[in-house]
Amino acid sequence: xxxxxxxxxxxxxxxxxxxxxxxxxxxxxxxxxxxxxxxxxxxxxxxxxxxxxxxxxxxxxxxxxxxxxxxxxxxxxxxxxxxxxxxxxxxxxxxxxxxxxxxxxxxxxxxxxxxxxxxxxxxxxxxxxxxxxxxxxxxxxxxxxxxxxxxxxxxxxxxxxxxxxxxxxxxxxxxxxxxxxxxxxxxxxxxxxxxxxxxxxxxxxxxxxxxxxxxxxxxxxxxxxxxxxxxxxxxxxxxxxxxxxxxxxxxxxxxxxxxxxxxxxxxxxxxxxxxxxxxxxxxxxxxxxxxxxxxx
Ligand SMILES: NC(=O)c1ccc[n+]([C@@H]2O[C@H](COP(=O)([O-])OP(=O)(O)OC[C@H]3O[C@@H](n4cnc5c(N)ncnc54)[C@H](O)[C@@H]3O)[C@@H](O)[C@H]2O)c1
Numbered sequence: 001x002x003x004x005x006x007x008x009x010x011x012x013x014x015x016x017x018x019x020x021x022x023x024x025x026x027x028x029x030x031x032x033x034x035x036x037x038x039x040x041x042x043x044x045x046x047x048x049x050x051x052x053x054x055x056x057x058x059x060x061x062x063x064x065x066x067x068x069x070x071x072x073x074x075x076x077x078x079x080x081x082x083x084x085x086x087x088x089x090x091x092x093x094x095x096x097x098x099x100x101x102x103x104x105x106x107x108x109x110x111x112x113x114x115x116x117x118x119x120x121x122x123x124x125x126x127x128x129x130x131x132x133x134x135x136x137x138x139x140x141x142x143x144x145x146x147x148x149x150x151x152x153x154x155x156x157x158x159x160x161x162x163x164x165x166x167x168x169x170x171x172x173x174x175x176x177x178x179x180x181x182x183x184x185x186x187x188x189x190x191x192x193x194x195x196x197x198x199x200x201x202x203x204x205x206x207x208x209x210x211x212x213x214x215x216x217x218x219x220x221x222x223x224x225x226x227x228x229x230x231x232x233x234x235x236x237x238x239x240x241x242x243x244x245x246x247x248x249x250x251x252x253x254x255x256x257x258x259x260x261x262x263x264x265x266x267x268x269x270x271x272x273x274x275x276x277x278x279x280x281x282x283x284x285x286x287x288x289x290x291x292x293x294x295x296x
Contacts, residue, residue: 006036006037008253008254008255009036009249009250009253009254009255010253010254010255011033011036011037011038011078011079011249011253012036012037012038013037013038013039014037014038014039014078014079015038015039015041015074015076015077015078015079016033016038016039016040016041016077016078016079016080016081016252017040017041017042017043017073017074017077017079017080017081017111018030018033018040018041018042018043018080018081018083019042019043019044019060019081019082019083019084019104019107020043020044020082020083020084020085020124021040021042021043021044021048021050021052021055021083022044022045022046022047022048022049023044023046023203023204024201024203024204024205024241024245025083025124025198025201025203025241025242025244025245025248026044026081026083026084026124026245027048027050027241027245028240028241028242028244028245028246029081029083029244029245029246029248029249030042030048030050030052030245031050031245032242032245032246032249033249034050034051034052036249036253038079039053040052040053041053041054041056041073041074042054042055042056043055043056043057043058043060043069043084044056044057044058044084045057045058045059045060045084054072056069056072060084060099060103060107061095061098061099061103063106063148066103066106066107066110067110070107070110070111073111073114074114075114076114076116077111077114077115077116077119078115078116078119078120079119079120079121079122079252079253080107080108080111080115080119080120080121080122081122081123081124081248081252082104082107082108082121082122082123082124083123083124083248084099084100084103084104085099085100085124085126085205086099086100086205086208087166087205087208087209087211087212088164088165088166088167088169088212089208089211089212092165093159093162093163093165094152094155094156094162096162096165096166096169097155097162097165097168097169097172099169100166100169100170100173101169101170101172101173101176102148102151104123104173105143105172105176106148108121108193112185112186112191115189115191117189117190117191118189118190118191118192118257119189119191119192120191120192120193120194120251120252120253120256121191121192121193121194121252122193122194122195122196122248122251122252123173123176123177123194123195123196124195124196124198124244124248125170125173125174125177125195125196125197125263126166126170126197126198127197127198127199127230127265127267127270127271128166128167128170129167129170129171129173129174129197130197130271130274131171132170132171132172132174132175132178132263134171135161135168135171135172135175136175136178136179138158138161139171139172139175139176139179140175140179141154142154142172143172143175143176143179143180166212170197173195174195174197174263177193177194177195177261177262177263178261178263180193181193181260181261182261186260192256192257192259192260193260193261194251194252194256194259194260194261194262194263194264195262195263195264196244196247196248196251196264196266197263197264197265197266197267197271198239198243198244198266198267199230199239199265199266199267199268199270199271200226200227200230200231200236200238200239201238201239201240201241201243201244202238202239202240202241203241206238207219209222209226210222210223210226213225213226230267230270233270233273234268234269234270234273236268236270239266243266244266247264247266251264
C-alpha cells in the first residue's frame with residue numbers, strides 16, 4: 001500500500017493556530033506546518049516573517065490583547081499549539097506565570113469551543129518542569145479558578161510558589177495537561193491535549209536562559225552552569241529548534257490520533273536518567289543534586 005505522507009499528518013487544508021512563531025521551536029514548527037499544507041494563524045509579540053494565513057503581533061501576557069486576537073481567529077480550529085515563553089529573572093515572577101502558563105490556559109479555554117472534535121492542543125513545557133508532581137495540588141487549585149483576575153490574585157497571595165518562576169509555570173503546564181486530558185470538555189469531544197518537554201535548545205531564549213541561570217546574571221557563567229546540568233553527564237550537545245518543533249507538529253497531527261495526556265520529554269533521555277537515579281536512591285533530592293551526581 002502506498003502511503004500519502006501529507007494525508008497521514010492530516011494538516012492539509014486544516015486550520016492551525018500557533019503562538020511564539022516568530023522564533024525558535026515554534027518558528028520551525030510553523031515552517032513544517034506550512035509545508036504540510038496547514039492554514040496557519042500565527043501569533044507573537046514580535047513580527048512573524050513566514051507566509052502564514054494571518055500573523056498577529058500581540059503581547060500574550062496582556063488579557064486585552066489576547067481577547068482581541070481571539071475575537072479575530074477563525075470559528076473552527078483543528079490544532080492549537082501554545083509555544084510562547086520567556087526566561088525567569090528576579091522581579092518578573094508574575095510576568096513569567098502569565099506568559100508561560102496562565103495565558104496558555106486562558107487561550108486554550110477561550111478557544112476550546114472552536115476546536116474541532118478529535119482536534120488537538122499541544123504545549124511546549126520544559127525539562128525545567130521535571131518534578132511537577134510536587135506542586136500538583138497547588139497547580140490544580142490555580143487551574144480551578146474561573147477568571148483571569150482570580151488567578152492574578154492567587155499569584156499575589158502565593159509569592160513563595162512563584163519564586164522559582166520558570167519552573168513553577170512549566171510545572172503548572174504539565175499539571176494542566178495531566179488534569180485536563182480526561183475532563184469532560186476535552187474527552188467528550190475527543191480533543192487531545194499533550195505537552196513536549198524540550199531539553200537545552202539553542203534559540204532566541206538562549207542568552208536570557210544563560211543570564212537568568214547565573215546568580216550574578218553573567219551569561220558565560222550561566223552557559224557553563226546549563227552545560228553542567230543538562231549536557232555534561234552524557235557528553236551531550238544543545239538541540240536545534242527543529243529537534244523540538246518537528247516532533248511537536250507530529251504530536252498535534254493525526255499520526256498521534258490516540259495520544260493524549262502525555263508529557264513528552266525530548267532530551268536524549270536525560271530526565272529518564274534522573275528518574276532512574278532518584279528511584280534507585282530512594283531520596284527526596286532536588287533536580288540539581290541528582291543532575292550533579294549524574295556528572296560524577
Ligand atoms: N530553548 C530552550 O532551551 C528551551 C528548553 C525548554 C523549553 N523551552 C520553551 O520552548 C518555548 C519556545 O521557546 P524558544 O526556546 O523557541 O525561544 P524563542 O525566544 O526563540 O521563542 C519564543 C517566542 O515566544 C515569543 N514570546 C515571548 N513572550 C511573548 C509574549 N508575551 N507574547 C507573545 N509572544 C511572546 C517570543 O517573541 C519568541 O518569538 C518556550 O515556551 C520555552 O520556555 C525552551
